[in-house]
Amino acid sequence: MTCHRGGGRVEGMLPSGKKIPSLIGAAATFPRYNKRAGKVITLEMQVNSCIANALHGMPLSSDGPRMVALVTYLTDLSQGKPIKLQGASQ
Structure with a gap:
């Protein structure tokens, strides 16, 4: 089960109507406060x-192997995306 549709490649939505962002580029925002x-x-x-x-x-x-696999997948989805540093002006 997942909240992220299309393998995290597309935006999703909770039953409440709240949008769930895609996971593309997500790994490039960590670590963060x-x-x-x-x-x-x-x-x-x-x-x-x-x-x-x-x-x-x-x-x-x-x-563990499942965490390594998830982090590897999320990192792959961030390949070529800019690293987003909190508090950095763009």
Whole structure:
């Protein structure tokens, strides 16, 4: 199960009508400061947050094969996309 349609390549929508962005370029935004968490989070931490909170699943080991596969896929979706630094003017 996933909230991201088309393998994360297209925008989705929650039943509430809230838009879910595609995952293209997402890996290029990590690590980043998460105001809600009050700390810098990594891509692995974000993946586990989505699994635990949105999907009500069990978090993955940060160095396990499933996490490595997900991070590799997300990184591939970011190939050629600009790195987005928080607070940097564009």
